[in-house]
Amino acid sequence: MPFVNIRITKEGATADQKRRLIEGVTDLLADVLGKNRKTTFVIIDEVDTDNWGIGGESVTELRGK
Amino acid sequence: MPFVNIRITKEGATADQKRRLIEGVTDLLADVLGKNRKTTFVIIDEVDTDNWGIGGESVTELRGK
Amino acid sequence: MPFVNIRITKEGATADQKRRLIEGVTDLLADVLGKNRKTTFVIIDEVDTDNWGIGGESVTELRGK
Amino acid sequence: MPFVNIRITKEGATADQKRRLIEGVTDLLADVLGKNRKTTFVIIDEVDTDNWGIGGESVTELRGK
Amino acid sequence: MPFVNIRITKEGATADQKRRLIEGVTDLLADVLGKNRKTTFVIIDEVDTDNWGIGGESVTELRGK
Amino acid sequence: MPFVNIRITKEGATADQKRRLIEGVTDLLADVLGKNRKTTFVIIDEVDTDNWGIGGESVTELRGK
Numbered sequence: 001m002p003f004v005n006i007r008i009t010k011e012g013a014t015a016d017q018k019r020r021l022i023e024g025v026t027d028l029l030a031d032v033l034g035k036n037r038k039t040t041f042v043i044i045d046e047v048d049t050d051n052w053g054i055g056g057e058s059v060t061e062l063r064g065k
Numbered sequence: 066m067p068f069v070n071i072r073i074t075k076e077g078a079t080a081d082q083k084r085r086l087i088e089g090v091t092d093l094l095a096d097v098l099g100k101n102r103k104t105t106f107v108i109i110d111e112v113d114t115d116n117w118g119i120g121g122e123s124v125t126e127l128r129g130k
Numbered sequence: 131m132p133f134v135n136i137r138i139t140k141e142g143a144t145a146d147q148k149r150r151l152i153e154g155v156t157d158l159l160a161d162v163l164g165k166n167r168k169t170t171f172v173i174i175d176e177v178d179t180d181n182w183g184i185g186g187e188s189v190t191e192l193r194g195k
Numbered sequence: 196m197p198f199v200n201i202r203i204t205k206e207g208a209t210a211d212q213k214r215r216l217i218e219g220v221t222d223l224l225a226d227v228l229g230k231n232r233k234t235t236f237v238i239i240d241e242v243d244t245d246n247w248g249i250g251g252e253s254v255t256e257l258r259g260k
Numbered sequence: 261m262p263f264v265n266i267r268i269t270k271e272g273a274t275a276d277q278k279r280r281l282i283e284g285v286t287d288l289l290a291d292v293l294g295k296n297r298k299t300t301f302v303i304i305d306e307v308d309t310d311n312w313g314i315g316g317e318s319v320t321e322l323r324g325k
Numbered sequence: 326m327p328f329v330n331i332r333i334t335k336e337g338a339t340a341d342q343k344r345r346l347i348e349g350v351t352d353l354l355a356d357v358l359g360k361n362r363k364t365t366f367v368i369i370d371e372v373d374t375d376n377w378g379i380g381g382e383s384v385t386e387l388r389g390k
Contacts, residue, residue, distance in 0.1 A: 037121050040118075040119070066189070098147060105249070198303070203358065278378075303332060
């Protein structure tokens with residue numbers, strides 16, 4: 001019954017790409033640890049680039065360089 | 066001073082229902098563990114059904130079946 | 131399929147108290163939002179008092195006052 | 196490579212204020228623990244006041260008093 | 261620069277299994293979204309079975325049935 | 326009433342260093358956003374180096390290179 005939270009910047013991931021993330025991570029946990037697919041939860045959070053920082057700068061700033 | 070994070074799919078929970086969740090979980094922590102209600106935090110995250118997966122599928126797919 | 135994360139200080143909560151938290155919060159989500167009990171996840175994190183701060187002080191300091 | 200998640204109520208924080216939070220917390224981790232600024236991540240979540248509770252009430256209710 | 265948090269019950273995952281989870285999820289995000297492997301963070305939390313509930317019961321109880 | 330979660334690798338941060346993180350981040354939120362220090366929560370999670378990955382490798386592997 002794993003729980004996985006994936007956080008990415010909000011830059012246009014499609015519903016299909018999100019489906020592939022959900023399927024892929026569920027497969028990975030079944031393959032590596034034998035976890036039950038039925039009770040594997042995955043939540044994807046898409047974060048505004050103003051609200052994500054790396055190296056002391058926001059991603060908005062980094063993208064603008 | 067407990068901190069509780071409730072994550073649900075974004076499917077129309079009303080402000081009143083959220084108030085009942087906040088009140089109920091605050092009461093529960095006071096009843097079971099004697100926690101101070103004043104410093105109990107509750108945050109509710111509502112997650113798009115495209116962004117929540119269970120059993121390798123998104124909730125959007127599951128709801129459509 | 132709600133997911134609930136309860137964070138409390140590590141100060142001796144018993145297995146029975148944790149069971150009551152798990153049961154209580156699962157009941158609450160079923161009562162208020164009609165959520166399926168079978169796919170309600172609850173994770174309790176117990177945090178060392180050195181690692182929890184409120185008002186700019188650690189709980190270890192606050193407890194010592 | 197620290198990871199910091201700051202959660203605040205959604206009440207109008209500006210992009211500049213968010214930049215100052217990102218910079219400040221990155222500096223703090225470098226100063227106190229010698230952490231590498233380049234691999235310090237900061238994510239800010241802004242939460243609707245209906246979805247944040249303290250003392251058993253939502254922040255929306257508290258603000259209205 | 262994705263951030264992934266994997267939560268599993270603490271039931272003996274080995275360092276090698278954890279390495280495979282880290283590598284697999286990093287590959288997945290690069291494959292599906294073109295994310296930079298170098299700035300992909302993965303954190304695995306192992307949770308005591310007393311502290312994880314599903315269907316209103318702790319995993320400790322479920323394992324004992 | 327901000328909530329801040331700081332995640333670092335478990336590599337010997339002292340109680341004093343944690344106190345400085347708690348104090349520093351509480352000050353930062355008061356300075357930048359005018360947040361009430363009394364209701365600012367900070368939780369520090371220390372993560373085993375086997376359980377933290379960056380660039381597809383665990384920190385244990387990276388430290389050994």
